[in-house]
Amino acid sequence: MTTERVETASESDVDEYADLGATTENAMDIAETSMDRVRELVPDETLADRVRQKSVHATGDPEFQHLVRFTGETDDEPVVAGARAVLEERPIVTDITMVKAGVTGRGHGCPVRKAIGNGADLAKRTGMTRTAASVLELDREGVYDGAVAVVGNAPTAALALADCIEDGTRPAVAVATPVGFVKAVESRERLREVAAARGVPAITNVGRRGGSGLAAGLTNELVHVASDVRNGEVDLP
Amino acid sequence: MTTERVETASESDVDEYADLGATTENAMDIAETSMDRVRELVPDETLADRVRQKSVHATGDPEFQHLVRFTGETDDEPVVAGARAVLEERPIVTDITMVKAGVTGRGHGCPVRKAIGNGADLAKRTGMTRTAASVLELDREGVYDGAVAVVGNAPTAALALADCIEDGTRPAVAVATPVGFVKAVESRERLREVAAARGVPAITNVGRRGGSGLAAGLTNELVHVASDVRNGEVDLP
Numbered sequence: 185m186t187t188e189r190v191e192t193a194s195e196s197d198v199d200e201y202a203d204l205g206a207t208t209e210n211a212m213d214i215a216e217t218s219m220d221r222v223r224e225l226v227p228d229e230t231l232a233d234r235v236r237q238k239s240v241h242a243t244g245d246p247e248f249q250h251l252v253r254f255t256g257e258t259d260d261e262p263v264v265a266g267a268r269a270v271l272e273e274r275p276i277v278t279d280i281t282m283v284k285a286g287v288t289g290r291g292h293g294c295p296v297r298k299a300i301g302n303g304a305d306l307a308k309r310t311g312m313t314r315t316a317a318s319v320l321e322l323d324r325e326g327v328y329d330g331a332v333a334v335v336g337n338a339p340t341a342a343l344a345l346a347d348c349i350e351d352g353t354r355p356a357v358a359v360a361t362p363v364g365f366v367k368a369v370e371s372r373e374r375l376r377e378v379a380a381a382r383g384v385p386a387i388t389n390v391g392r393r394g395g396s397g398l399a400a401g402l403t404n405e406l407v408h409v410a411s412d413v414r415n416g417e418v419d420l421p
Numbered sequence: 422m423t424t425e426r427v428e429t430a431s432e433s434d435v436d437e438y439a440d441l442g443a444t445t446e447n448a449m450d451i452a453e454t455s456m457d458r459v460r461e462l463v464p465d466e467t468l469a470d471r472v473r474q475k476s477v478h479a480t481g482d483p484e485f486q487h488l489v490r491f492t493g494e495t496d497d498e499p500v501v502a503g504a505r506a507v508l509e510e511r512p513i514v515t516d517i518t519m520v521k522a523g524v525t526g527r528g529h530g531c532p533v534r535k536a537i538g539n540g541a542d543l544a545k546r547t548g549m550t551r552t553a554a555s556v557l558e559l560d561r562e563g564v565y566d567g568a569v570a571v572v573g574n575a576p577t578a579a580l581a582l583a584d585c586i587e588d589g590t591r592p593a594v595a596v597a598t599p600v601g602f603v604k605a606v607e608s609r610e611r612l613r614e615v616a617a618a619r620g621v622p623a624i625t626n627v628g629r630r631g632g633s634g635l636a637a638g639l640t641n642e643l644v645h646v647a648s649d650v651r652n653g654e655v656d657l658p
Contacts, residue, residue: 208550209548210553210577214577217602217603218601221603241601244600244601244602244629244631284522285518308445311445311447312447316447337634340447363480363481365454395481395632396519397633
């Protein structure tokens with residue numbers, strides 16, 4: 185049982201983070217100029233390129249485009265799967281509060297929830313991290329099937345998500361960019377292997393970098409692609 | 422008038438992000454191993470080194486230690502000022518929700534609040550960004566004087582904070598790491614100039630990188646130093 189309140193986008197107080205969602209004149213100028221600069225640095229051909237652009241935008245580093253990995257039949261597949269999930273208003277489930285706070289409240293009707301806060305008993309009983317336990321607990325409740333599963337911070341959450349996928353869970357797409365020196369690299373490698381084997385589309389990165397801001401940014405790009413589909417500017421295959 | 426609820430640490434639901442605050446066996450192993458690895462890569466002599474270590478920990482990039490800048494008589498000064506502010510339970514004021522969500526709920530009694538959500542009228546009237554307007558509005562209420570002022574996302578918030586300091590506001594310390602291709606670099610340069618001229622200690626970075634996770638991590642390191650002072654492990658000058 186979870187006692188966490190599930191916020192829908194309309195209730196969310198995090199509209200302000202929507203980088204597509206600049207509302208004042210000044211902010212709109214900045215947002216446009218910023219993405220224009222990114223487009224000078226990153227190809228703009230495919231849906232996967234949009235995610236690469238977003239990785240550069242979120243990290244401030246032009247080279248980050250080369251660190252993004254797409255698990256699927258094509259690089260576009262996880263982006264298409266993510267946009268479809270957003271259009272179908274599937275849950276967006278993040279590992280920690282900070283990533284949830286970074287997911288835009290605009291342009292979608294998906295419930296946004298976080299894993300952390302669930303599974304406290306399991307963590308206490310087993311000694312596993314609270315984030316790992318929280319993922320396993322939500323998975324037991326069936327939350328991850330069909331969801332946009334996002335891990336921005338905790339390598340152990342990415343490892344737990346990989347275990348769930350190995351055991352039969354099928355997120356619509358996994359977005360995982362945990363950061364750091366212990367298990368971050370390995371957790372993403374393992375997630376890519378399991379996701380590829382089980383046919384779960386995934387967007388991840390290589391290397392030790394990553395983090396909550398990146399995970400939220402990439403997730404928001406899935407929302408943006410979905411918005412463009414809704415507006416007739418993009419056709420999904 | 423602000424209608425935002427000010428959360429104190431004990432009410433916060435973001436305990437889980439406390440990187441010092443690993444509670445399960447597994448998490449404690451990971452946290453210790455992770456900081457051990459960082460200490461192999463970054464000097465461990467001064468209080469400023471702790472902030473440099475934290476920047477590496479938060480970004481997953483050993484080279485980030487060279488991108489951190491300290492504004493003050495010495496590199497340690499902003500760290501000392503930040504730790505003192507935490508011990509005095511001054512407010513920690515972030516620009517956006519995501520940074521607030523990343524500030525640890527443990528080891529301090531500081532109210533943690535965010536600027537965004539305030540100053541909507543000002544933004545509408547002037548066309549300035551909502552984050553900039555929110556900083557100016559909170560400053561009008563006197564919130565930033567003596568506070569730990571944190572900007573993780575919005576260059577315009579850092580510019581607004583610099584304006585406030587130029588106009589006489591005196592935060593205990595400013596922590597600013599906005600990320601991106603438009604005004605991020607310039608906003609931090611301007612903040613450093615104004616902070617140096619007005620005697621406000623500051624921790625910032627150079628280059629386009631940065632972001633919410635970094636800002637929260639550096640702020641949490643100020644909390645950790647304060648905890649070590651409280652425990653008698655560190656003496657402030």
